[in-house]
Amino acid sequence: VQQISRMLMKLFERARLEKPGQVDPRAAEFTLSLLVAMYDRSGTGYIRTRSAAAALVALSGDTLLAKYRAFFQFYAIPDGKAALMTRSALRSLLTDLNQIPAIVGESCTLSCLEIVAHSCFHGVLQPAIDEEKFLSWLRSEPAVLPWLPTCYRLSATEMVSHQARCR
Numbered sequence: 818v819q820q821i822s823r824m825l826m827k828l829f830e831r832a833r834l835e836k837p838g839q840v841d842p843r844a845a846e847f848t849l850s851l852l853v854a855m856y857d858r859s860g861t862g863y864i865r866t867r868s869a870a871a872a873l874v875a876l877s878g879d880t881l882l883a884k885y886r887a888f889f890q891f892y893a894i895p896d897g898k899a900a901l902m903t904r905s906a907l908r909s910l911l912t913d914l915n916q917i918p919a920i921v922g923e924s925c926t927l928s929c930l931e932i933v934a935h936s937c938f939h940g941v942l943q944p945a946i947d948e949e950k951f952l953s954w955l956r957s958e959p960a961v962l963p964w965l966p967t968c969y970r971l972s973a974t975e976m977v978s979h980q981a982r983c984r
Contacts, residue, residue: 818862821869822849848873855916867891868913875917881969885955888914889948901945907934911961918964925961933961 825845833840841847852872856864874887892910893900911930918924937954938946946954958966 818849818853818857818864821852821864821866825849851920855920856913865913868916871910871913872917875914875965876968878972881955881966882952884965884969885952886948888955889951893948893951894945896945899947901947902951903945904934904938906945907937907951914965915961923964930961933959 822845825848829840829844829848832844833842852864852869855872856868870891871888874884874891877884879887888910889900889902892906893902894906908930911934912927915924915930936959937951941950955962
């Protein structure tokens with residue numbers, strides 16, 4: 818938690834310099850509180866870096882494709898020249914991402930996560946999938962992640978400006 822706290826302070830300090838007046842001075846503190854609530858409910862003082870990184874990516878303003886690629890990079894297992902997503906790595910990713918809606922009481926069960934992970938590997942004979950198969954599956958908006966593209970779309974529409982006036 819202490820390492821993540823320091824990293825968040827650096828991250829938000831850099832963001833404050835790039836966008837003066839747009840970043841709350843307590844952003845690092847608030848973000849750390851959210852991460853602790855999601856990933857350290859028992860108060861151990863330990864949060865897996867990969868879990869925190871996945872949450873930060875999911876909640877970032879980046880494009881969906883960039884988020885999906887980052888998830889693959891964080892969770893895929895190196896396999897020679899390429900990396901592959903195993904079933905257990907996918908379950909770990911889904912479990913970590915499931916903590917985001919869980920914080921507001923909207924999570925799904927472990928058996929639901931297992932069913933969704935199984936759907937990603939439907940028709941796959943190998944024990945792991947490549948990035949393209951993973952991205953294709955995520956683009957189909959699996960049942961446990963409908964909030965991710967929805968949040969992205971809401972965020973993207975906030976930037977839209979129409980030059981129309983109502984009478």
